[in-house]
Amino acid sequence: MRAWLRDTAGGLSATYWYLWTGLLINKVGGFAILFLSLYLTSQRGAGTAQAGLIVGTYGIGGLAGTLAGGVLTDRWGRRRTLLASHFGTVAALVALALSSELVLIAVLCTLLGVAQSMAGPAFVAAIIDVTPAENRSRAFNLQFWALNLGLAGASLLAGLLAQWSYLGLFLIDATCTLVTGLLIAWKVPETLRRPVTITRAGFGTVLKDRIFLVFVALTLIQALIYTQSQTIVPLAMHADGLSPSAYGSVVALGGALIVLGQLFVPRLIDGRRKHRVLALALLVDGLGFGLLVVADHLAVYLLAAVIWTVGSMLAAPPNAEINSELAPLALRGRYQAVFFLTFPAASFLAPALGGAGLEFLGDAHWLVVGALGAAAAGLHLWAGPPRERRAAAIRADTSVTADLR
Structure with a gap:
């Protein structure tokens, strides 16, 4: 212990x-x-x-x-x-x-x-x-x-x-x-260490960083998928005749899994390539929500909740770590701000798009969500190598800057 x-x-x-x-x-x-x-x-x-x-x-x-x-x-x-x-x-x-x-x-x-x-x-x-x-x-x-x-x-x-x-x-x-x-x-x-050269760069620099913006876009997709659990899943459960307390059980199970299991995640992912961990996490997320295409009983919803919660648990550390690696020292705050915008954006887009999907596609909506997870997994595998090269360059630059102090 x-x-x-x-x-x-x-x-x-x-x-x-x-x-x-x-x-x-x-x-x-x-x-x-x-x-x-x-x-x-x-x-x-x-x-x-x-x-x-x-x-x-x-x-x-x-x-x-x-x-x-x-x-x-x-x-x-x-x-x-x-x-x-x-x-x-x-x-x-x-x-x-x-x-x-x-x-x-x-x-x-x-x-x-x-x-x-x-x-x-x-x-x-x-x-x-x-x-x-x-x-x-x-x-x-x-x-x-x-x-x-x-x-x-x-x-x-x-x-x-x-x-x-x-x-x-x-x-x-x-x-x-x-x-x-x-x-x-x-x-x-x-904790801010002022850079040797004062930069006048601002949000324009962040918005021109294609590698970072691709990562932010993939994070937005992940947030859109996971936010289904808070916005569209309760509507689907209601349509299946399940009570609000049943949805409460789904939420409670996910929270309990995170509280009990998150501390063990580093042992599972340490030493592994972060883009591969994220690809796996998005696949697992997609699988969890895709399972809802056959859900009409509480037991299936609970099983699906276990699967998508595991995906979110795997994604959290590498997501935050990559975000930290791609931010140059002088612009860390601005990079974090752009990254953090994905979450309120998902809070708005997930219910709007998900509600329309559930209404017009029915249960097939969950197949679309699952396919979105698989697509995002593939994009992480494609974007990972250049992202890692950029992160290595920033680490080297930060190290040189620190040595010059």
Whole structure:
């Protein structure tokens, strides 16, 4: 057991562990958004359509905040951006708890989306800064595990707190965010090392990087496939006459698998070519969702959930590791911002495209999803070698820059 713990967590700096602890605390307490639509309809008198629009403003703010976070991460530094994000989130959550006018709540939701999403690029950039390349797979694997453990905890606590007090739900979320901000202020130093040559490059440079954009596009496809589990699968289960509690069982099983099994993933994939691991992960994802073409009982949905969850578990570490490798030192924040945009984009596109697919294609929709996974697997195998050559060149350049200091 000790050897396994050493292999899983060894070689990671104290700064990494403070960042990891802050992420876990923040995610366990991050339940306000989970119940925001219910809060608006039950406590603030909003109609269903109004609640949807107001919650949508959070996503709009998230897009803007992700881009702003990328720029600030490179200009201000990681620490300042993280502090601004967390303390801004605290202010927005407290204001939301005390607000009753729907227009004001919509404005505050937008600001909350901006503040919360700013942290993403800075958080990942800081991990890259303090973690040697050979340890990043473990670092990102543990980050993914903490994220899912925190979300599982938040989901359990949110239901209990909502029955007790929505005001308490927002304020406890704010308190957890404040604790994370104070931990960062106390223990996390600035990790940005200024490059020898100051660059004026910006998002234009990122958007001209074809190798990186191909990787981002493949990540978007992966996100579109996996997001089916949160958006279209519940509709398919309802059409099959299964209850909401049955879908809850599917979600709970996936979360339990990640919490129990993610820490063992590095032993399975360490030393293997990352593009091959991603190709396998996309094939497994496609197989899991493709299985739904014959699903009409809960047992088949549960089996499919096991398969697609394994795919997501395999994909998480190499996905994050490749993202870190392709980002030049001077533009790490901007590269992270563009990468992070894939997730809100998938949150919008998956229900729109998936809903149309399920309506017009019926069960054949899942064959399309499975074929998409197979196509993405093939594209990873094609794009992998040039991607690895680019990553090696960036590592060499970063090493030379460090030596010149």
